[in-house]
Amino acid sequence: xxxQRTYVCDAASNTEPEILVRGWxxxxxxxxxxxxxxxxxxxxxxxxxxxxxxxxxxxxxxxxEAKGKKVENPKAPGGLEIAVEKMSILGKAYYDKxxxxxxxxxxxxxxxxxLDHRTITLRMPKVRAIFKVQEEITDAFRTYLTGxxxxxxxxxxxxxxxxxxxxxxxxxxxxxxxxxLTQSPQFYKQMxxxxxxxxxxxxxxxxxxxxxxxxRHLNEYVSLDIEMGFIKDETDLMDLEEGFLKxxxxxxxxxxxxxxxxxxxxxxxxTKIPRMTLSYAHEVLLDKFGKKSPAGxxxxxxxxxLSKYVKxxxxxxxxxxxxxxxAKRPMYTMPSEEDPTLTxxxxxxxxxxxxxxxxxxxxxxxxLRENITKFGMNPDDFGFYLESFRYGMPPHGGLAIGxxxxxxxxxxxxxxxxxxxxxxxxxxxxx
Amino acid sequence: xxxQRTYVCDAASNTEPEILVRGWxxxxxxxxxxxxxxxxxxxxxxxxxxxxxxxxxxxxxxxxEAKGKKVENPKAPGGLEIAVEKMSILGKAYYDKxxxxxxxxxxxxxxxxxLDHRTITLRMPKVRAIFKVQEEITDAFRTYLTGxxxxxxxxxxxxxxxxxxxxxxxxxxxxxxxxxLTQSPQFYKQMxxxxxxxxxxxxxxxxxxxxxxxxRHLNEYVSLDIEMGFIKDETDLMDLEEGFLKxxxxxxxxxxxxxxxxxxxxxxxxTKIPRMTLSYAHEVLLDKFGKKSPAGxxxxxxxxxLSKYVKxxxxxxxxxxxxxxxAKRPMYTMPSEEDPTLTxxxxxxxxxxxxxxxxxxxxxxxxLRENITKFGMNPDDFGFYLESFRYGMPPHGGLAIGxxxxxxxxxxxxxxxxxxxxxxxxxxxxx
Numbered sequence: 001x002x003x004q005r006t007y008v009c010d011a012a013s014n015t016e017p018e019i020l021v022r023g024w025x026x027x028x029x030x031x032x033x034x035x036x037x038x039x040x041x042x043x044x045x046x047x048x049x050x051x052x053x054x055x056x057x058x059x060x061x062x063x064x065e066a067k068g069k070k071v072e073n074p075k076a077p078g079g080l081e082i083a084v085e086k087m088s089i090l091g092k093a094y095y096d097k098x099x100x101x102x103x104x105x106x107x108x109x110x111x112x113x114x115l116d117h118r119t120i121t122l123r124m125p126k127v128r129a130i131f132k133v134q135e136e137i138t139d140a141f142r143t144y145l146t147g148x149x150x151x152x153x154x155x156x157x158x159x160x161x162x163x164x165x166x167x168x169x170x171x172x173x174x175x176x177x178x179x180x181l182t183q184s185p186q187f188y189k190q191m192x193x194x195x196x197x198x199x200x201x202x203x204x205x206x207x208x209x210x211x212x213x214x215x216r217h218l219n220e221y222v223s224l225d226i227e228m229g230f231i232k233d234e235t236d237l238m239d240l241e242e243g244f245l246k247x248x249x250x251x252x253x254x255x256x257x258x259x260x261x262x263x264x265x266x267x268x269x270x271t272k273i274p275r276m277t278l279s280y281a282h283e284v285l286l287d288k289f290g291k292k293s294p295a296g297x298x299x300x301x302x303x304x305x306l307s308k309y310v311k312x313x314x315x316x317x318x319x320x321x322x323x324x325x326x327a328k329r330p331m332y333t334m335p336s337e338e339d340p341t342l343t344x345x346x347x348x349x350x351x352x353x354x355x356x357x358x359x360x361x362x363x364x365x366x367x368l369r370e371n372i373t374k375f376g377m378n379p380d381d382f383g384f385y386l387e388s389f390r391y392g393m394p395p396h397g398g399l400a401i402g403x404x405x406x407x408x409x410x411x412x413x414x415x416x417x418x419x420x421x422x423x424x425x426x427x428x429x430x431x
Numbered sequence: 432x433x434x435q436r437t438y439v440c441d442a443a444s445n446t447e448p449e450i451l452v453r454g455w456x457x458x459x460x461x462x463x464x465x466x467x468x469x470x471x472x473x474x475x476x477x478x479x480x481x482x483x484x485x486x487x488x489x490x491x492x493x494x495x496e497a498k499g500k501k502v503e504n505p506k507a508p509g510g511l512e513i514a515v516e517k518m519s520i521l522g523k524a525y526y527d528k529x530x531x532x533x534x535x536x537x538x539x540x541x542x543x544x545x546l547d548h549r550t551i552t553l554r555m556p557k558v559r560a561i562f563k564v565q566e567e568i569t570d571a572f573r574t575y576l577t578g579x580x581x582x583x584x585x586x587x588x589x590x591x592x593x594x595x596x597x598x599x600x601x602x603x604x605x606x607x608x609x610x611x612l613t614q615s616p617q618f619y620k621q622m623x624x625x626x627x628x629x630x631x632x633x634x635x636x637x638x639x640x641x642x643x644x645x646x647r648h649l650n651e652y653v654s655l656d657i658e659m660g661f662i663k664d665e666t667d668l669m670d671l672e673e674g675f676l677k678x679x680x681x682x683x684x685x686x687x688x689x690x691x692x693x694x695x696x697x698x699x700x701x702t703k704i705p706r707m708t709l710s711y712a713h714e715v716l717l718d719k720f721g722k723k724s725p726a727g728x729x730x731x732x733x734x735x736x737l738s739k740y741v742k743x744x745x746x747x748x749x750x751x752x753x754x755x756x757x758a759k760r761p762m763y764t765m766p767s768e769e770d771p772t773l774t775x776x777x778x779x780x781x782x783x784x785x786x787x788x789x790x791x792x793x794x795x796x797x798x799l800r801e802n803i804t805k806f807g808m809n810p811d812d813f814g815f816y817l818e819s820f821r822y823g824m825p826p827h828g829g830l831a832i833g834x835x836x837x838x839x840x841x842x843x844x845x846x847x848x849x850x851x852x853x854x855x856x857x858x859x860x861x862x
Contacts, residue, residue, distance in 0.1 A: 005661065007580070022661045024627060024823055042580065042629040063661075063825035090661065091625075091823040094796040098822075119819040122626035131628075135583055149438070149473065152566055154653050154834075156853045157588070157636055158601075158612075160860040170589075172612065173602045174650075175640070179860050181589075181603065188853060191862070194522075195553035196455060197562075198473040205588055205636070209606070219605075222585050230436065230453045230494075230521065365525040384862035388550040391529075392455055392522040394494035403585075422587045422619060429591040429610050431622065431815035 003067070009043035011070065012080060019082065020067045021046060022090070024123065027103045030054045038077070038103070039066065040123070047073070047081035055087055060098060061123070063091035111415055118422060118431050129259035130419055134407045136255055138203055140248040141224050141401075148240075150199040150226070155188035157181055157205060161381065168209045170219075181207035184400060187385045189227035190332075190361060194393040198229040203403075213426045215415045216300075216353060218404060220424040226358075227398035234334075234344040234360045237397050238275060238320050241348060241356060245318065246270045252410070263411045274314045275346075277323035281306055296328035304352035322346045324359075331375040332368065334360040334397070344397075351409045358399025365389040434498070440474035442501065443511060451498045452477060452513065453521070455554065458534045461485045469508070469534070470497065471554070478504070478512035486518055491529065492554070494522035542846055549853060549862050560690035561850055565838045567686055569634055571679040572655050572832075579671075581630040581657070586619035588612055588636060592812065599640045601650075612638035615831060618816045620658035621763070621792060625824040629660040634834075644857045646846045647731075647784060649835060651855040657789075658829035665765075665775040665791045668828050669706060669751050672779060672787060676749065677701045683841070694842045705745045706777075708754035712737055727759035735783035753777045755790075762806040763799065765791040765828070775828075782840045789830025796820040 006019045023041030035050040037058070048066050058064075068084040099117040100109040102124050107114065114121040121127050142152065162169040162180045170181040184206050192200050206223040228237065249267045252260065260267060276284075281298060285291040289305045298306060298321070310319040322345075326335055329343045336342040345359025362368045368389055372379045379386055407419035417423040422431055437450045454472030466481040468489070479497050489495075499515040530548040531540040533555050538545065545552040552558050573583065593600040593611045601612040615637050623631050637654040659668065680698045683691065691698060707715075712729060716722040720736045729737065729752070741750040753776075757766055760774045767773040776790025793799045799820055803810045810817055838850035848854040853862055 022825070040627065042582075042627060062823040064823075065661075091794055091825040092796070093823050094821040118815075119622045119626040120822060122623070122628070128627060131582070131584070138583065139577075146570075151473075151562070152569065153562070153852060154636070156651055156855055156860075158638075158651055158855055158860060171604045173604075174860060175857055177860065191550045192553070192852065195550040196471065196473060196559060197553070205585070207589075220587055220589055230496075363522055365523070384549075388862070390525040391492045391551060392494040392524050394453070394522040421584060421623065424587055424589055426606055429587075429589060429605060429608065431819070 005065075007043045008039070008041045008046045008078070011046055011082075012078060014070070017069060018067060018085075019070055020065065021048075021082065022065045023063065025058060025060050025062050025064060028054065028058060028060065036081075039064065040125070045077050045125070047076035047078075048084050048087070049081050050084050050087070057089065059093045060103070061095075061120075062089055062093045064089050111417060115417060115423065115428065116431075122421070126262050127418075129256075129262050130407060130411060130413070131421065132259050133252065133256050133411060134403065134419060136252055137248060137403060137406060137410075138224070140251045141201070141203065141244065143251075144244050144247045145199075145201045145226065148199065150201045150228075151197050153189070153192055153197065153200045153202050154204065155182075155185045155192070155202060157207070168211075170207050170209045183208055184223060185225050186330075186332075189225055189398060190393075190396065191385065191388045193227045193229040193396050193398075194388055194391070198394075199227070201226045206400075211426065216405065216408075218416055218420060218423055218425060221420070222403040224401040224403055224406075225398065226400070227396060229394045229396040231360065231395055231397050234322070234346060234358070234397055237358050237360070237399050238273075238322075238346060241358070241399055241401075242270070242273050245273070260411075265411060267410070268315075268317060270316075270318070273318045273320055273348075274310055274316055275320040275322055278321050278325075279323065281321055284309055296325040303349050303354060307349055307352040310349075317351050319349050320346050321349060329359070331371050331377065332361045334362050348399075348401075350406070351412075353405060353409055355405045355409065356399050356401050358397065360395070360397035363389070363393045363395050365393070436496075438474045439470070439472045439477045439509070442477055442513075443509060445501070448500060449498060449516075450501055450513065451496065452479075453496045454494065456489060456491050456493045456495060459485065459489060459491060467512075470495065471556070476508050476556070478507040478509075479515050479518070480512050481515050481518070488520065490524045491534070492526075492551075493520055493524045495520050542848060546848060546854065546859065547862075553852070557693050558849075560687075560693050561838060561842060561844070562852065563690050564683065564687050564842060565834065565850060567683055568679060568834060568837060568841075569655070571682045572632070572634065572675065574682075575675045575678045576630075576632045576657065579630065581632045581659075582628050584620070584623055584628065584631045584633050585635065586613075586616045586623070586633060588638070599642075601638050601640045614639055615654060616656050617761075617763075620656055620829060621824075621827065622816065622819045624658045624660040624827050624829075625794075625819055625822070629825075630658070632657045637831075642857065647836065647839075649847055649851060649854055649856060652851070653834040655832040655834055655837075656829065657831070658827060660825045660827040662791065662826055662828050665753070665777060665789070665828055668789050668791070668830050669704075669753075669777060669779075672789070672830055672832075673701070673704050676704070691842075696842060698841070699746075699748060701747075701749070704749040704751055704779075705741055705747055706751040706753055709752050709756075710754060712752055715740055727756040734780050734785060738780055738783040741780075748782050750780050751777050752780060760790070762803050762808065763792045765793050779830075779832075781837070782843075784836060784840055786836045786840065787830050787832050789828065791826070791828035794820070794824045794826050796824070 003020050023039045026040035027038035029036040035054040037048040066084045066087045068082040073081045158179050159182045172179045202225045282293045323342045334344040348356035369379045404419045434451050454470045457471035458469035460467040466485040468479040497515045497518045499513040504512045589610050590613045603610045633656045713724045754773045765775040779787035800810045835847050835850040
């Protein structure tokens with residue numbers, strides 16, 4: 001009878017006399033009479049020992065299957081090795097030379113080269129670790145929200161109008177029509193809240209045809225979107241995001257200790273995320289750093305400096321900025337009652353990078369209509385969206401977190417492309 | 432102090448003297464001195480009693496908040512009602528007339544009208560139920576697969592080449608280039624398996640520019656994709672799908688009994704799904720129904736007749752069809768060893784509709800190269816995909832399930848648009 005395959009992470013606890021492993025050839029140490037091979041599977045690396053020299057035709061990165069007895073060896077990774085009795089090659093190698101070394105632990109190739117050979121790069125345990133962390137993020141997001149009665153939804157990415165997002169939108173040739181790729185599920189998540197779902201979230205792609213090619217921009221990214229009905233105001237949303245981040249960090253400390261360690265990350269326990277108004281932040285930047293900010297916003301340099309200040313003063317990696325002016329937020333943003341030039345919206349800055357924009361939305365049909373007009377747009381261009389506000393839309397709001405940005409910042413990666421399996425930017429649509 | 436909001440489904444178990452509920456006005460019975468109002472929230476319907484006549488300005492579908500004492504009343508839905516002490520309108524109504532009745536339990540409007548007013552349709556408890564079931568499907572899919580060490584991935588939907596799918600593909604204007612919307616994550620999920628992830632799944636959008644406008648076609652749909660490395664052959668994949676469906680049906684029986692009941696559905700316990708070759712199915716169709724089939728496939732009518740036969744003979748709603756000919760499957764499909772004109776692939780038919788195509792893939796670089804040539808295509812057009820097969824690609828295979836098709840068939844819906852929040856078809860990109 002064929003014995004069951006054992007994953008490397010389960011090898012130590014496996015009590016069978018003989019075990020069978022599968023994976024890729026990570027390293028070959030040919031010592032003449034004896035050969036050590038490191039086999040890498042999804043869960044780890046284990047040492048195989050061949051006592052009759054190097055197996056014929058064995059090359060790095062072939063996929064193989066090996067069967068043998070487990071032997072304790074304190075010098076081997078994980079403290080054990082397999083004395084191989086039988087080995088077969090499952091997937092052959094057809095290369096002359098690997099594009100770069102993947103078993104040295106150090107990546108020497110430039111990022112663009114790494115991305116060109118993405119299926120090779122992803123084999124490096126340290127690169128693989130990024131996506132283990134990313135998977136925990138989406139898992140924590142989903143678990144946290146479903147526990148609060150949020151429903152997961154899937155909304156269309158092909159849309160009829162680019163009214164929400166201006167010019168930075170990709171066009172699609174949709175039969176005889178021109179359509180667009182959505183920049184966010186904003187309208188649809190609001191509509192679905194109003195349609196009785198009350199609390200929704202979506203983990204889906206969003207598209208930005210931005211002419212930026214920087215370390216923090218992607219043209220296709222995964223947006224963690226939330227929309228919540230029957231809120232008091234935008235503080236409910238900041239509380240929700242704070243709760244999620246606490247929950248996430250606990251889960252990461254529990255499930256990704258190894259991955260975090262590879263990046264030298266010690267995740268802090270989040271207690272309370274400081275909240276400050278944008279105008280206060282402007283003062284701080286001017287006062288502490290002599291830094292002037294653009295009206296109604298802070299720029300990339302300001303985000304970095306402010307995070308530095310918040311870290312020193314409050315020992316927090318995060319800061320909520322509130323009180324953005326009406327003129328700098330979309331037309332659906334709820335204005336503040338105290339100061340109608342300001343909105344009930346916020347950004348979340350994490351280690352010098354904006355990872356969230358959120359806020360309360362206007363829920364009253366007449367008010368939204370008027371606001372669209374105030375913004376110099378025509379309410380008639382917002383057909384089905386505006387229409388859905390006629391039928392008892394409750395007070396609501398939401399937020400969105402860029403999955404790749406959050407991943408990047410948790411692991412202190414330098415470039416957002418590192419936290420995307422197959423990134424899309426202005427120059428790259430392959431692989 | 433403001434009391435906490437109680438969801439309708441928790442009202443019975445709530446022990447506070449006074450409760451606060453929020454939701455939409457589902458029904459109004461104005462009896463002069465006394466008015467009964469049904470309030471609908473995400474979780475159910477509860478009766479509110481106003482003893483001083485109809486509250487001013489109250490209209491159907493407004494969103495409101497009501498506070499009062501809980502009173503048992505066997506005649507009320509759920510056996511209890513709230514004697515309202517305070518009510519406030521949270522979201523106003525701005526309509527002259529609802530587009531159709533949504534509290535009668537019967538939908539009288541045509542499907543196209545329902546879809547035009549989707550945020551109204553979705554308020555009907557029976558329509559809402561579809562998406563509760565759909566959410567359980569994705570949840571079960573994810574839970575089942577992560578339990579088997581599958582990793583959830585997100586692959587790009589904007590791709591550089593339409594080589595996989597022929598002409599039925601949407602084009603995107605991507606900066607100065609022409610790009611395409613992916614028809615499936617096929618290439619990327621295979622590549623990610625080979626990159627060391629071994630077992631992956633994705634819940635994501637897929638796009639088909641098909642010129643069909645039928646009850647079973649969508650141009651944008653959610654694909655439940657699986658790809659699995661180190662398989663023996665395609666039977667591993669059929670076993671996996673069978674395991675998932677068993678798991679799903681158990682979860683639905685547990686969590687969606689109310690929703691299934693609304694549609695009069697009693698889900699069978701799945702034991703073993705029959706597997707038959709396509710050529711045997713052709714014989715059955717000819718023999719039992721005098722039905723001729725197209726070469727190497729069965730058509731929509733054949734699917735329905737075959738399901739009828741399988742139901743009678745094996746008491747199964749499902750049937751796997753195997754042994755599809757090489758000429759009818761994509762170039763990456765693994766040919767059979769016994770008969771090289773056939774492939775190691777399968778379809779799954781559920782209640783007369785194909786919901787899955789799957790199979791083992793060719794994993795050897797040279798064999799894949801040759802097969803691409805045999806199919807009359809140029810291997811050089813498959814750059815990064817083919818390239819990823821040079822580095823020890825293990826035996827692997829996968830399958831995809833159409834989420835909307837599965838939802839539709841579980842609930843015996845007539846049209847696939849019913850199981851999509853905001854469907855996209857040849858004529859519809861709104862709302």
